[in-house]
Amino acid sequence: MEISARNSLKATVKKVVAGSVNSEVTLELAPGIEVVAIITKSSADKLGLAEGKQAYAVIKASDVLIAVD
Amino acid sequence: MEISARNSLKATVKKVVAGSVNSEVTLELAPGIEVVAIITKSSADKLGLAEGKQAYAVIKASDVLIAVD
Amino acid sequence: MEISARNSLKATVKKVVAGSVNSEVTLELAPGIEVVAIITKSSADKLGLAEGKQAYAVIKASDVLIAVD
Amino acid sequence: MEISARNSLKATVKKVVAGSVNSEVTLELAPGIEVVAIITKSSADKLGLAEGKQAYAVIKASDVLIAVD
Amino acid sequence: MEISARNSLKATVKKVVAGSVNSEVTLELAPGIEVVAIITKSSADKLGLAEGKQAYAVIKASDVLIAVD
Amino acid sequence: MEISARNSLKATVKKVVAGSVNSEVTLELAPGIEVVAIITKSSADKLGLAEGKQAYAVIKASDVLIAVD
Numbered sequence: 001m002e003i004s005a006r007n008s009l010k011a012t013v014k015k016v017v018a019g020s021v022n023s024e025v026t027l028e029l030a031p032g033i034e035v036v037a038i039i040t041k042s043s044a045d046k047l048g049l050a051e052g053k054q055a056y057a058v059i060k061a062s063d064v065l066i067a068v069d
Numbered sequence: 070m071e072i073s074a075r076n077s078l079k080a081t082v083k084k085v086v087a088g089s090v091n092s093e094v095t096l097e098l099a100p101g102i103e104v105v106a107i108i109t110k111s112s113a114d115k116l117g118l119a120e121g122k123q124a125y126a127v128i129k130a131s132d133v134l135i136a137v138d
Numbered sequence: 139m140e141i142s143a144r145n146s147l148k149a150t151v152k153k154v155v156a157g158s159v160n161s162e163v164t165l166e167l168a169p170g171i172e173v174v175a176i177i178t179k180s181s182a183d184k185l186g187l188a189e190g191k192q193a194y195a196v197i198k199a200s201d202v203l204i205a206v207d
Numbered sequence: 208m209e210i211s212a213r214n215s216l217k218a219t220v221k222k223v224v225a226g227s228v229n230s231e232v233t234l235e236l237a238p239g240i241e242v243v244a245i246i247t248k249s250s251a252d253k254l255g256l257a258e259g260k261q262a263y264a265v266i267k268a269s270d271v272l273i274a275v276d
Numbered sequence: 277m278e279i280s281a282r283n284s285l286k287a288t289v290k291k292v293v294a295g296s297v298n299s300e301v302t303l304e305l306a307p308g309i310e311v312v313a314i315i316t317k318s319s320a321d322k323l324g325l326a327e328g329k330q331a332y333a334v335i336k337a338s339d340v341l342i343a344v345d
Numbered sequence: 346m347e348i349s350a351r352n353s354l355k356a357t358v359k360k361v362v363a364g365s366v367n368s369e370v371t372l373e374l375a376p377g378i379e380v381v382a383i384i385t386k387s388s389a390d391k392l393g394l395a396e397g398k399q400a401y402a403v404i405k406a407s408d409v410l411i412a413v414d
Contacts, residue, residue, distance in 0.1 A: 309378065334409070
């Protein structure tokens, strides 16, 4: 399956913290570069997300804000 | 200014392509790891975004989807 | 590729209107039930979207609002 | 009230699962075509959402991603 | 029509700038407090948005970020 | 830090209700004009949000819908 989101970043699952409805998943893009995702617990389970698993962080270009110091 | 978004990733602006209303900005998080953002042209101008400038990719955790092969 | 979004609705592309940066894609879920998506023109091209092609409308559960009369 | 979102799909509420803060609402657009929404519990209550009620799934065109096999 | 978004702020349309696909609409919530919305041109037309018209800025609670100095 | 979101509205924190994962924060833009934000509890803590604190409601222009009666 290919998707229309502009950003599909290769990553490794570093941590999964399951809440009652949502899970917080930390993805490592490269040493020291991490992205946190909040997805439904049922999706995290369905995808079999667990520490060490290969995954992609999928982000729409219009959902990325830019900040400068 | 500090912001509530969970992800604030240090980056370097690699490319800015200005459209009529929006600009497409490519940010490099690390060699080979890029994130594309679409923001309004007026915001890109106001922030002075140009190749080589330091910036942050700001992304809400709930805007990150996860995919697996 | 499997994705964490809760909604992945089977559809047929009904119309693609290309703008300069974005394309407006009309997807038919069933006779008379249509969903309009705005994605970047480059994504529409990369996915080869054209009338009659099978595709999926992928929507995060938290992006669906509910209204009542 | 009329709204600027491009997609306003007629539906029937099929299931409401209330969490502590959010509720997960399953809407049926047509037999076999369902959309899941996560909205705040207080909104679900205010709208009186319950199985069998007529409602609309309101989705912005820019929140719809497209995937192909 | 009632909607599940938590924020529905009464406003007056102050300015509408039409692009080719999108329109930028400035809403005044109170003297000196303005919110800018980007919606599709077709939606702006359908709603008859024009300077002086009463309208509501509808914003999901999860789309509001908070910043502090 | 300056950010690309078009709307950055000066506000005062009126109420913070902490859930297990998320916090619901009510911001007052002016007497009688309030915006509710749902952010992660960890972000609310990190920013030190509490009743009376000055803050900004940061909202992307493309996340604002418009409704009319």
